[in-house]
Amino acid sequence: MTAESTVPSPGGQPRAHGFSSVSVIPSRGVAGGFRFPHRRPQPRPASPVPLLAADLAAALLGALALTGSAHHPLLAALLVSASMLLRPRLSRAVPGVLDELPAVCGRIAVSWLTLGALVAAYAPQHALPADTLALGFLLQSAAACAARGAVHWRRRTASLNRPRAALVIGPATTAQRVAAGILRHPRCGVRPVGVVTDEPDGSEGLPVLTTGEEVERALIQNGVRDVLVVHPSARTQQGPLLRALAESGCVVWEVDADSPSYATRDQLAGFACRRLDMGGRRPGSFGKRVLDVLVAGTLLLLVSPLLLVCAVVLRLTDGRGVVFRQERIGKDGRPFTLLKFRTHRPVDEHESATRWSVADERQMSWFCRFLRRTSLDELLQLWNVVWGDMSLVGPRPERPYFVAHFSQTYPGYAARHRMQTGITGLAQIHGLRGDTSIEDRARFDNAYIDNWSLWQDICILARTAAALVRPTGS
Template sequence: MTAESTVPSPGAQRREHGFSSVSVLPAQGTAPGGRFPAHRPPPPRPASPVPLYVVDGAAAVLGALTLTGTQLRPLPVTLLLAASLLLGPPRARPPVPGVLPELPTVCGRTAVAWLALAALVAAYRPDDALSARALLAGFAVQAAASCALRAAVYARWRAVLLRRPSTALVIGPAETAQRVAAAVLRDPTCGVRPVGIVADRPDGTGGLPVLTTGEEVERAVIQNGVRAVLAVHPSARTRQGSLLHTLAEAGCEVWEVDAGSPSYARQERLAGFPCRRLEMAVARRGSAGKRTLDILVSGTLLLLAGPLLLACAVALRICDGPGVVFRQQRIGKDGRPFTLLKFRTHRPVDAHEAATRWSVANEDEMRGFCRMLRRTSFDELLQLWNVLRGDMSLVGPRPERPYFVAQFRKTYPGYAARHRMRVGVTGLAQVHGLRGDTSIEDRCRFDNAYIDNWSLWQDVCILLRTAATLVRPTGS
C-alpha cells in the first residue's frame, strides 16, 4: 500500500537511455485497450500442446495393453494415463522440434509414469505387482508409440508452416532489423515471413519497408494479417513496450531475438538466432478467479474491519473536524478514471494542489492520530470498497492521478502498459520496497513484470507479504 505524501527523487525522474525509436501508437478508431479493430483472427497455429497430449495419451493406452491377466484392469490403465498426462508434453516452439532431440525427455517421462504405476500397484494390490519384464515391455511400447505419433504430428506442423508461414513485423534499429529479416526469409523452415520493419527512421538501404508511424503499423497488421512480432534489440522491449503489448493483445506472438550475441544460450532458435517468446498479453484464463478472490477477501475484510473503520472515522472527526473521507480521481484499467477513497490524513491548500503536487503533506505537521494512520496504512482500508465495487483489485499496479499519468507516460517507456490490468491496493513493486520516494522507472518495471507473469498464486503471495509488512509498518 502507498500514500501520496512524497516527492519523486531525482533518480525517479531519470529518463532511460537506449535506442530512440518512434513512439508508435494505435491510430484513431482503435478499440479500447489498443486492439486493432479490423485485425482478422489469425488461423490456427500448430503450436497448441493439445495434439501432443492426445498422442501421449494414446501411447499410454497402447503401453497399458501390454499388461496381462488381472493387471489389465481399468484402475491401472487410468493411473498410467493420468501419470503420463500430468507430466505434460512441452509446448512446441518454432522451428518445430524433431523427435530425436525430444527422445530423452519422452523416455524419461515414460519411465517415471511406469515406475509410479508399479509402486502404486505394489502398495495397494501386492498380488498384481508388475514384474520387471512387464515394466520393460510396457515402457518400450509406450515410448515407441509416443515417438512415432509425435513424428506424425511434427510432420503435419511443418507442412502447415511451410504452406502458410506466420507474417511478422520486426521491431528494432533499422539496420539490425533488416539483417534479421533477411536471414529469416532465407530460412523458410522457420515458418515466419517478415513483411515490415518498425523503426524510428528509414535506413535507406532498401529491403523491407520501414514503418515509422502508428498508422503505418496498423495498416500493415490489418492488410498482411500479422501474427508474429520479432523484437531484435534489447531497447525494443522498453522503448516500444506499449506497441508490443498492443500487438500481443491483438493476437500476435511476440518473440525477443538476440541478434548481437551468438554465444547467448537459448534452446529456441530462429534462423540460427537465439530467441525466446515473451508473454506480453494479459492472462485472461484466471480473470474470473482473480475477481472472485477480490470479492471474497475485500468483502470479508470490510465486515471484520467494520468496527475499526468506524472508530477511525469517529476519531478523525473529533480531532480533525468534518471531511473524514478523502476522495481523489485516479486512473484505472484501460486509462479509465475512478474515485479512490481514503481516510483524510492531511488537508491540501486547494484542489489544484491535491491534483498536481506530488507532495501534499509534511508528515511532521500531521496530528498524531493522522500520522499513525499513515504509518500503518490504515488510511487506505477504505480502498477495500473500491475493490468490492470493481474499480480496483487487491493486487495490481498502484493507481496514480491523471496529472502524473500524463507526465509519466511521456517520460518512462512502458508506463502506459501498466494500465492493461486493474490497478491494486498493493502490488509487486510495493512488496519490493518501492513505496514513497522511490524510482517511478523501477515501479514501472516491477508492475509490468507482475502483469506479464500473472498468476493467482502470485497474488496470494503478494497479499501475504503485504500483511507481513503491516505487522512491522515502516510508513508509506
C-alpha cells in the first residue's frame, strides 16, 4: 500500500529529478486549456417505461391461461412478479424485437416452468397441467414480442427523424472513413457533423475542426450529444478536450475503426464501440461511498487502540510531530491534505514537496522502519476516506510536483484523476508499489477506472487484506 520511493523511470529504475515545476495537469491536443462556458444536461437514456408496460401487459395476458385454476389471483401475481424480475436487459445494439426474441422467450419459459414447479411442490392436487403451461407461455410470448416490436419501431422512427449529432475525433483519414460509414447507415440514429483532429490531411468529407473555438461553435450550432473517438491515441492526446466535452453534456464513445475487438454488444453502423467514463457520476458511485464510510468507520473503531499505541511509541522514539500532513492531488486535480504517521523528517518544505522519501534511509528509527514495512503508517488515511478526500480503492494520490511531471511524461497518467484516489488499488495488488514503473501504474489505474464495479472494489480490498497478513516471500 505504500507508494514512496525514489522517482522511477519507465522501466522502474531510479532517475534524477532535475525538472522544473509546471501546472498540475497539463493541457494537450486541439483544445488544450479550453473550457466550455456552460454545462448542458446529460442526454437522458431511452425510458424503460414503454418496455416495462409492454412486458406487464404481456404477463397479464398470459395469466388468462390460469383462469379456472385454484388460487388464480395468487398464481397470476406470482407470474407477473417473475416476469418483471426476469425482464431482458437492453443494450445500445438491439435494433428490434427479433434480436431479443431468444432472451424474451427464454425468460418467459423460465417464469412458467418455475410457477408450475412451485404449485406442484406445495399443492400437488392443484398442479398445473402441461397444456395450461404451454398455452400461457405462447400467449405471453406472442404478446411480449408484439408489444416490444411496437416500442422498438417507434424508437427507430424517432431516431431516423431526429438523429443525434456527433463529433468524430482521431486522425483525419480514419475519422472521415468512420464518419462516412455511419452516414451511410442512418438507422443507427447518429449523424456525424464534424471531424476533430490536430493534423488535417486535406481529405474530403465532413468539416475539419482544429481549434477549441471551432469545436465549441460546432457543439452549440449542431447540438452535439455524442463524441466518437476512433483511434487509441486520441484518448491521451485529446484527453482535456474529451473531458471538457463530457462535462458539457456529451456522451463519449470509443469506436474500433479497424476490427471488432471489443467484447461488447454495443455497435454503431457495424463498428464495435464502448462507452468511456470521463469522470462523470456513474451508477454505483453512491454504493462505493457507502462502502467507504462503513468499512473505514468500522476499521477506525477497531484499530483506534493500535493507532494510539503507534502514536505514543512514535512520540517516545522519534520526538514531536507524530502526524505527517502533505498536499496530494485528488479527483479532478483538486488538492487535499493526506494524513500519515511521520516516518521521515524532510529538511524543509521544498524537500517534502519535491523528493520521494526512501523506505530504508539509515537515519530512520527502528519503529519508523517497522511502520513502513507493515504499512501501519497508512492507517491514518482512513480519516481521509471518512472525510471524503479519498476512497478505500482507487489510484494512489501523488504530490502536485510529481503529478505535473508524470502527466507530461507518461500517457494516460493525468486520466487517473477522473476517479477518487484511494488507499489501495488494482496497481498495488499487482505489486506496483515503491520503485516500480509509473507507466505500468497508470495503465493499471486506468484499467481499474474503465472497468469499475463495486464488486471489483470488494475483491481488491480482500486481496489487499490477504497481502497484509501473508508472510513476506510467500
